[in-house]
Amino acid sequence: MGKAEAVLDETMLIRDVDRGSHYIRDWTGEADGDPSFVARPRNVDEVVELVRYCADNGLAVVPQGGHTGLVEGASARIEGGHVLVSLERMNRIRAIDPLNFSVEVEAGCVLEVLHQAVEAEDLMFPLSLGAKGSCQIGGNVATNAGGINVLRYGMMRDLVLGLEVVLPDGRVWNGLKTLRKDNTGYDLKQLFLGSEGTLGIVTAATLKLFPRPSHVETMFLAVETAAEAIRLFAAARRHLADLLSAFELISDRSVELALTMPDLVNPLEMAAPYYVLLEASSSGPLDLEALVGGFLEFALEEGMILDGVRASSVAQAQKIWAIREGVVEAQVKHGTYLRTDVSVPISEVAVCIDEVEVALAGAVADGVVLTYGHIGDGNMHFVVMPPLTMAEGPERHAWIKASEAVIFEIVDRRGGSISAEHGIGRVKRSAFEKRASATQMELLRAIRSAIDPDNRMNPGAIFE
Structure with missing residues (x-):
């Protein structure tokens, strides 16, 4: 009997790990790895026991949550002895x-x-x-x-x-x-x-x-340009008394893709280049309905909105949000593609969108470019899907990298970030290191070295 059996509770471990399981395959379906075993501790004491065991046996530790990330930050590795630590049982x-x-x-x-x-x-x-x-x-x-x-x-x-x-x-x-x-x-x-x-x-x-908000107003509005969407955002911030909780931009191509999902329909009769999903919420006696009505009246008078619908029920609001969620869910049917998660100052959002869409149209023709995101905080997702005729393989990979380079160059020029919320993981490590200053990397490595001098915690994530 090996040391693992003598020290660790076997009911905590999965020895024979299915390479197709959710522990190995992330949301994208592209991650792969070969861990020594998967551990599923039930309390802090078992986590301590496990971490100490890994230290004694020279095993790296890869913590894992729901494994829904998009940059392989919690993925098993192919090389080196390591343990996947799933926290799924510690759920109280x-x-x-x-x-x-x-x-x-x-x-x-x-x-x-x-x-x-x-x-x-x-x-x-x-x-x-x-x-x-x-x-x-x-x-x-x-x-x-x-x-x-x-x-x-x-x-x-x-x-x-x-x-x-x-x-x-x-x-x-x-x-x-x-x-x-x-x-x-x-x-x-x-x-x-x-x-x-x-x-x-x-x-x-x-x-x-x-x-918990007692009043929620959800709107789906058609706008002519990204610049008009930003102008609408500024108006909403001023008219809705800081009650604006969401402001999502969705391009026409993104909505078209979302509507390929079952039971989704565009609540607007007219098509538009861009759509805004806007939500405001409040609790207490404040008259949110009147505030929203005044804002919409102002926006229409100023020509910011081409068309729009205001949800009259929770069910209708959910159908509107389902369009935004459908944009992401429908992508996975199209093979390997480029997902980006970038941010720029809010004042640069519109010009960044215009520059990216024009540049991609010239650089990677015949692909499908989806633009959507939380533009109220400057965060955009540019998704680029290769032509349907392009097979999986080196050509497709090179096409995706070329698309990414175009987007990142524009984001850099506009003072932005290549990772607004997804993190660095392993996928964006090289792009991050190219952009980080020597001082920034020195400070980051010093923190890492002070807390984890043996580089055992999730090696390969963020740093080489």
């Missing part, structure tokens, strides 16, 4: 504090489950992603997740009050405070937010909650 909601508007939750809790639990207390956790039915809180922390409500509530970095983390040497840092104000030295939790599992394993978090 430990405590909800309605008076403090906070919740303590384990890392493996699925985001949608947390939503349902706090809604039962008439509260809301505002982070919302297309993958909410699968993604887990630990992964949301490790990737500093964003989503549709960043405009009003911020990224995961803005929603975390405290963390519990198992460090690379097996020690536990318990920083599960629920304080809004705490200036006692460095804010250590911020080191682990967005660290992609390279500094430790997040096992629990304390999070901010908010009053």
